[in-house]
Amino acid sequence: MEKIYNLAVIGAGPAGLATAVEGYLQGIDDIIVLEKDVNHNSTIRKYYKDNKRVDLEWKGQKVELNGRIVFVDGTKESTLDLFDELIDHHDIALKTQTEVTSIKKEEDCFDVHTSGGLIKAKRVVVTIGRMGKPNKPSYKIPPSIRKKVNYTLDNCQDEEKVLIVGGGDSAVEYAVDLVGRNEVAICYRRETFRRANPINQRNIANAIAHNEVRPILGVNIDGLEDDNGRVKVLFNEIEPETFDRVIYAIGGTTPSAFLASSGIEEEDGKPKYDEHFETNIKGLFVAGDITQESGGSIALGLNQGYEIACYIKGGCKNCKD
DSSP states (O other): OOOEEEEEEEOOSHHHHHHHHHHHHTTOOSEEEEOSSSSSOHHHHHHSOTTOEEOSSBTTBOOOOOSSOOOOSEEHHHHHHHHHHHHHHTTOEEEOSOOEEEEEEOSSSEEEEETTEEEEEEEEEEOOOGGGSBOOOSSOOOGGGGGGEESSSTTOOTTOEEEEEOOSHHHHHHHHHTBTTBEEEEEESSSSOTTSOHHHHHHHHHHHHTTSEEEEESOOEEEEEEETTEEEEEESSSOOEEESEEEEOOOBOOOHHHHHHTTOOEETTEEOOOTTOBOSSTTEEEOSGGGSSSOOOHHHHHHHHHHHHHHHHTSOOOTTO
16 A cells, blocks of 8 residues: 655754654654755755854744753754754654655645655645745846855855845854955945844954955945956945855745645745644644744744644643653
8 A cells, every 4th residue: 555654744954853853752653754955954054154153042032942852052063963863863754855846635645746756644744944945136147157146155265255245144144254264245235234143243243343344234236247257246326346256145035836836825925824833724734934034943943843743643732741
């Protein structure tokens, strides 16, 4: 007979793995986690710089953990180690390099169509993050300079003149990380970096005060041009300037097309769900960054995974004991 999983989790980030681990601890068997990348927590691996602080409190928001996963302040590396241990210790069935293309509700289960074939599950939790689809500028980027326009620091070379675009935590951290190795400028349409957390606000203020990062604030960008293989940035309010590389750190986008194709209704740019994170389709849940206003809170994602696992198991609320 064709195997039917009790639970299929789409996305191996904190919320997805928390759902799987908490479900396992509550006695839910036959759980599979599907991840399109080569490893779990691809957003943390790609968009967090090495040794980046990863705190329980996100942007000063206090969150009390409800489940049995012990998460404390640490770094990118210690956070990845924690999830490695959880996967190994609880024997989580993680299937990587498997992209989910669509989810269809059938009579008694869901058909989860993937790049590796069809998977059937009684319940499905969608935890794909926003950064799987980073925001891109509205203007067109000339093909000849696309390799010089990036969304992470991966391709950045030492001694380049680099422009970071954005005003959140990632943009600030990228700019500070390049200090001492590159000529760095940061462009943000607002006058301050109030979106960044207090630590990052202090770091960027210090870098600017010591002339290590040049601020271009209160300025918009109208477009980019090829300037003999370099990137000419067309500012709206000031004269154009040419850089070796431009890095956009302007957040991510809710995967609306995927949600719509699965029948999940949206409201104000987010999927609609109830207090148990169940969508308008019974048995189909959402969790993680796509449910959060600005995304990024690992603690909230862990709690969401715990709540979903409790609800599926039958409303258990004392599992932590």
